[in-house]
Amino acid sequence: MDDDSKSIEEAIRRSERIGTIGSPSSTAGLSLDIMGTAVNKKLLGELAFFEFYQDGMPHYSLGQITEVILRNIWLEDPTIRSLARQKGIVNPVSGQQDTHLGQMTISSVFSNKNGEFAPSILGTVPPTGTYIHLATDELLNKLLERYKNEVFYLGHVYGSIPKLPLWFKDFSTGPQGVGEAYHIGIFGKTGSGKSVLAKMILLAYARYKDMGIFVLDPQGEFALSLKNERKTEDMKYILDQETLAQLQKKCEIYDLNKLKLSGYVIFVELLREYKFFFELGIKDSEYQEVMADYVIDFLKGDKNIKLEDLSNKNVFIKTLNYMSGKPIERVYAGKSGIDRVKGVIEETLQRVSNGIEDRLLEKWLKVSQFFQGNDRKTPEQIVWQSLYPDERPLIVIDLSQKPSDVEQDIWDRKIKPLLIDSFLEAITRMAEFVYHKKEQEHRESDLNTLVLIDEAHRLAPREKSENERLERIKSRLIDAVRTTRKYGLGWMFISQTLSSLDKEIVEQLRIMFFGFGLALGTEFQSLRELVGGDPNALKLYQSFRDPASSFSIETREYSFMTIGPVSPLSFAGTPLFFTAFNKPEYFLNANSLVIKKE
Numbered sequence: 001m002d003d004d005s006k007s008i009e010e011a012i013r014r015s016e017r018i019g020t021i022g023s024p025s026s027t028a029g030l031s032l033d034i035m036g037t038a039v040n041k042k043l044l045g046e047l048a049f050f051e052f053y054q055d056g057m058p059h060y061s062l063g064q065i066t067e068v069i070l071r072n073i074w075l076e077d078p079t080i081r082s083l084a085r086q087k088g089i090v091n092p093v094s095g096q097q098d099t100h101l102g103q104m105t106i107s108s109v110f111s112n113k114n115g116e117f118a119p120s121i122l123g124t125v126p127p128t129g130t131y132i133h134l135a136t137d138e139l140l141n142k143l144l145e146r147y148k149n150e151v152f153y154l155g156h157v158y159g160s161i162p163k164l165p166l167w168f169k170d171f172s173t174g175p176q177g178v179g180e181a182y183h184i185g186i187f188g189k190t191g192s193g194k195s196v197l198a199k200m201i202l203l204a205y206a207r208y209k210d211m212g213i214f215v216l217d218p219q220g221e222f223a224l225s226l227k228n229e230r231k232t233e234d235m236k237y238i239l240d241q242e243t244l245a246q247l248q249k250k251c252e253i254y255d256l257n258k259l260k261l262s263g264y265v266i267f268v269e270l271l272r273e274y275k276f277f278f279e280l281g282i283k284d285s286e287y288q289e290v291m292a293d294y295v296i297d298f299l300k301g302d303k304n305i306k307l308e309d310l311s312n313k314n315v316f317i318k319t320l321n322y323m324s325g326k327p328i329e330r331v332y333a334g335k336s337g338i339d340r341v342k343g344v345i346e347e348t349l350q351r352v353s354n355g356i357e358d359r360l361l362e363k364w365l366k367v368s369q370f371f372q373g374n375d376r377k378t379p380e381q382i383v384w385q386s387l388y389p390d391e392r393p394l395i396v397i398d399l400s401q402k403p404s405d406v407e408q409d410i411w412d413r414k415i416k417p418l419l420i421d422s423f424l425e426a427i428t429r430m431a432e433f434v435y436h437k438k439e440q441e442h443r444e445s446d447l448n449t450l451v452l453i454d455e456a457h458r459l460a461p462r463e464k465s466e467n468e469r470l471e472r473i474k475s476r477l478i479d480a481v482r483t484t485r486k487y488g489l490g491w492m493f494i495s496q497t498l499s500s501l502d503k504e505i506v507e508q509l510r511i512m513f514f515g516f517g518l519a520l521g522t523e524f525q526s527l528r529e530l531v532g533g534d535p536n537a538l539k540l541y542q543s544f545r546d547p548a549s550s551f552s553i554e555t556r557e558y559s560f561m562t563i564g565p566v567s568p569l570s571f572a573g574t575p576l577f578f579t580a581f582n583k584p585e586y587f588l589n590a591n592s593l594v595i596k597k598e
Contacts, residue, residue: 008142017038018032019035019132020128021033029104030106033099033102034068034099034100039100045065045066046157046160047134047160047569049062050133051130057113059120061106061110063574068100070100071101072097105574117142134160135162136162140162140569147165151166152591153590153591154587155581157578158578165567165568166566167568170208170211172211176208181485183492183493184201186492187512188515189496189515192516196238196580198452198492199225199238200581201492203244203591206249212386214427217397217398218455219400221236222398222452223398226251226253233584235581238584243593250393252393252394254396255400256399256401259370259377259378260372261378262307262371263422266418267310267368270370270418271295275363276364279344279363280323281344282341287332291328294323302318307371310368316352316361323345328341344360348361382423383430392449402416414469417469421473432483435447435487449489450492451492453491455495459473459474461501474502482508498518499525510565511563512530514527515544516544524538530563531561545559558579558582559577562577563575
């Protein structure tokens with residue numbers, strides 16, 4: 001017996017026996033006879049394993065205990081049950097004749113060929129009486145020693161002590177890559193730990209210098225974490241500049257003060273949202289849309305006008321003169337509407353020529369300021385920065401701060417989606433360009449980039465939206481998840497709900513995490529469809545506690561169910577369950593991310 005085989009046998013001997021394989025059992029799931037010494041232990045969710053022989057080689061199978069059942073066949077007899085109802089306890093039946101049974105779902109199997117552990121399958125059912133042991137960190141480390149540099153930890157096995165080994169490989173074709181992009185989904189109600197989990201996953205991907213990470217942050221959740229110094233007692237600041245610096249990952253945060261918008265379409269759209277056309281006298285939204293199209297065509301068609309010239313009063317005057325001509329006559333059929341708008345334009349031009357403050361000019365200049373400034377970057381420039389360099393930074397687009405003169409509702413419903421759409425358009429267009437350019441240069445053609453979208457259910461709702469812009473964003477996202485995977489461009493969606501996110505996007509997700517809050521109604525139905533109807537897995541998910549019900553912040557538990565190729569223990573395709581770290585030092589120590597002080 002070689003040293004590796006000896007070490008795995010020693011690890012097995014040091015582990016605790018909790019039961020044996022019982023009957024009936026199958027390769028799909030095992031029945032367990034729980035030993036008397038373990039009946040008072042918490043077994044639900046525990047990661048267990050057993051050793052067996054298959055094809056003449058030792059194998060080690062792991063899985064989680066998804067259900068524990070108490071049986072007492074004597075108390076199931078009507079006569080004895082009647083006595084129990086009258087006396088409460090029936091000696092010597094009650095308690096003495098109890099049997100505890102468990103259900104175990106197999107998630108992974110490893111074969112041991114001369115000390116080499118390799119993935120295998122449960123191709124037979126071991127005999128009854130085969131001992132079931134509780135898994136330990138020692139045993140898992142032995143089985144996964146070949147992959148120790150790839151393993152990453154987000155927490156412990158659900159309700160247990162061992163850390164659950166996961167892996168987040170980059171999307172390249174290199175030795176540590178998976179060769180294609182993965183789309184990822186994180187779901188759970190508010191307070192379930194979604195954002196913190198996403199930050200930990202971003203740190204897992206930040207280990208790869210040549211992997212781009214792009215975060216669209218509508219609520220400022222990720223930007224806030226990166227702008228503040230780490231508060232060791234608070235996991236929401238786990239994604240910080242100090243840890244990224246240790247990983248040699250640069251970070252750039254862009255807010256409105258650093259963004260330089262581009263394109264006449266978005267310029268005119270912003271004019272509409274600032275009620276420029278409304279105050280011009282065009283009250284109807286459909287008429288505003290028609291006039292906006294005329295203005296876009298005018299600005300695009302005049303070769304003497306450039307985006308950086310928009311703040312010039314002459315461009316403003318030139319545009320007003322254009323609108324007062326044929327465009328307004330095409331917008332309105334009646335003379336009253338034409339005269340009203342022309343009157344406003346004439347008054348405006350008169351005030352401007354006399355140097356008097358004008359509200360329309362003020363709105364024009366406020367919008368044009370987003371398109372000015374050499375120290376600002378356009379969405380195309382920012383996206384290029386994340387897609388093309390060899391050492392790519394983590395880029396966060398912080399859209400949480402609105403201009404002071406814009407209403408919050410208008411900002412959230414109209415302008416913010418408009419800005420997000422400009423980035424999505426730049427990402428998808430430039431991803432295709434870079435992919436084909438690298439192919440022409442005979443370089444590795446994978447982009448190896450992850451795009452994270454927070455509050456995804458707002459941008460891609462399952463139901464059809466009356467908001468044309470949201471429908472355009474949703475269509476763009478659906479097309480992206482279908483086509484960019486082959487480019488090496490993956491998407492991570494964070495959503496409070498599962499049933500309200502567009503179904504086509506959900507169907508394209510390769511890895512999914514489900515936090516607390518999806519155990520009722522349509523959410524649970526959607527979850528059942530994704531898990532494949534495994535009743536024991538769903539029961540285990542339903543045992544998750546609401547983190548807000550904890551007595552204190554220190555005792556809060558953020559539990560998740562995950563499916564997909566996210567762990568070396570999940571290649572059988574079954575769900576895995578874990579409780580996320582709730583203290584930064586646990587997470588940092590587990591993944592060797594502790595900052596070394598001088």
